[in-house]
Amino acid sequence: MYFKRDDLYTPFGAGGVNGGKLRQCMLLVEAALGREPGTKGVITYCSLHSPQGPITAATARHYGLPCVVAYGGASDMSVATGSMPRLAMSYGAGVQVIAKSGRHNVLKQRAEALAEARGLFVVQYGINLDDYGEVLLSAVAEQVQNIPDELDDLYITCGSGITASGVIVGIERYGKAVKNIHLISTAYDRREKVRATLRRYGVERPFQYHDLFHTPGFVYEKQQKMRVGGVKLHPQYEAKSMKYLLEHDLNRRNALFWIVGAEPRER
Structure with missing residues (x-):
């Protein structure tokens, strides 16, 4: 992976x-x-x-x-x-x-x-880039350039949907052959928000949506501790998504897990 x-x-x-x-x-x-x-x-x-x-x-x-x-x-x-x-x-x-x-x-x-x-x-919430499309492309979509050219599955945590939208735009823009894109939601349903953003950039790309947010027992404020391959995942976001991925036995071969950020420490 x-x-x-x-x-x-x-x-x-x-x-x-x-x-x-x-x-x-x-x-x-x-x-x-x-x-x-x-x-x-x-x-x-x-x-x-x-x-x-x-x-x-x-x-x-x-x-x-x-x-x-x-x-x-x-x-x-x-x-x-x-x-x-x-x-x-x-x-x-x-x-x-x-x-x-x-x-x-x-x-x-x-x-x-x-x-x-x-x-x-x-x-705005989620560092919303609705009025700054050039930032969405330069800050997010361009980051797709160095991922493998061919993947079976790509997993990304979806909160506000901004990063997820930019990644999908980047996949199309840079011709990455990704068979399945998975959004693992840790917030309210952003599917229509993501689709609307994709349409703005002429992208019609299907994705699979996993509603972790409404899973019984899910609590946004509760932290999940997890390390994978020596990488400490953010306890509020990616750690929960990875736990979901493992518990549901989603494909991990020729797959990519997108880490948006790590938990910052108090100074």
């Missing part, structure tokens, strides 16, 4: 924030500064357990911008003691609880209101 090691993208040093989502965020903020030169800072909203907060904070610090990481449905104590909020603060972010609810639509609305009032650029 092959592994795509996007977790080895570590521009701020080993053990810090890393991976494909960091690459997306870096290129997104760079592109936004070019389009919106009046940007005074960056704001993002996410789960307490998500690495998106520290990823955005590290990116903002790199570009010399202030950063707000917004949470909802959390107490001040849980924010102050949570590993991801603490890591975001160590990168210089201001951390705020902006809503009583942690629902995505509520947080998005509150974050956008703060952004408009303060002149901030919003890094």
